[in-house]
Amino acid sequence: MAKATLAEDTAQSIIQYILDNHLKPGDKLPTEPVFMEKLGVGRGTLREGIKLLAARNILDIRQGAGSYVSHQRGIPDDPLGLTFIEEDSKLIVDMLDVRLLFEPHVARLAAARAGEDEKAEIMAQAEEVERCIEAGESYVAADARFHRLIAEASGNKVFGNLTYILNTSIAQNIAITKDAQRDSNTIRYHRKIAQAIMDKQPDDAASYMNMHLQLLREFVREKMS
């Protein structure tokens, strides 16, 4: 028990170190000897603490190369606790209904508030999704990033992570089969959403996001049930 607590204390110190030093996803932690001295703990305890944070997706341990701040930013693998909810077309529609409540509003905020850098990133990501689709590659990750960038530009600190969670929890299944109509919906509306955000047109951004998700919902209702 005492050992577990020491490891947890060390994990907390590592989190504080990351915050104090403004480390970003992908940044490397100090080497073991340096870090042991900074935190005042032994090698075994340091490793236990790092393992706890890797389990929480806060750190990535790369064998032989050290530990890095994870790109997952501490978002757990099953954030919504869906392990015990049977995944079927009802769950996928339910998830889209949740996204339909949110994402048009989020796109509206993004169009009103996005800065120039954010606009450029959103447009570039719309192009990246398009490139993936045209190359016949999986675009699940690129698509989730597009929606997340919009949510992060909304100015609400919770929307970014939440949109990422809602997009990645079960999105895999929507894109599991090839479907030309779904893909052309995605290309068409991503482009329109990005353009509306570029042009600072909140109502257009909300409307195109709504269309995009409604068409996805219709696709799931007709093709997957």
Place this chain on the structure above:
Amino acid sequence: MAKATLAEDTAQSIIQYILDNHLKPGDKLPTEPVFMEKLGVGRGTLREGIKLLAARNILDIRQGAGSYVSHQRGIPDDPLGLTFIEEDSKLIVDMLDVRLLFEPHVARLAAARAGEDEKAEIMAQAEEVERCIEAGESYVAADARFHRLIAEASGNKVFGNLTYILNTSIAQNIAITKDAQRDSNTIRYHRKIAQAIMDKQPDDAASYMNMHLQLLREFVREKMS
């Protein structure tokens, strides 16, 4: 590496066992010898698998009493990955803005769809929150359960867990100080929301939920910034 994979396979087998046997939160797993035989693994591997699931809030390990299905239902400790978002009054308002998008709609669905058992549970939980407030006890958990029961009665499988997550992530801070006006808002509107759901009045349920959260938002804006 091979050992880690074996533990993960065992964790997956335990999840399957829970699903196949329809175990509910609070149910006990078989004893070690029985479970080792069922899953065809050794004691060390079984314990590693159980530890992985405890870290994911799927199981509770009670020292000397065995392992139980967790009441957390696999929802992780920091589902939104807020560890790296500084908690301040802006974050609390952002969270309320997210809840304002959702919960009036969720209350509307609940009023349209709740069954008799669900209605009775929601009303009883409104009374439990009231009892906590009047006794001067913390009502954070009782309040979160009230909102979760409504979300579960909505018929959308995602809303229940999501509402619980949004309610528990930072709700602690809203209730951290004693405030008679905030508490009387909670008593008044919880009662009205519960009654609207009892009476199958979707618009009333949505409207009272909206009022309840708007007043909380006003409270945070004025008292916490």
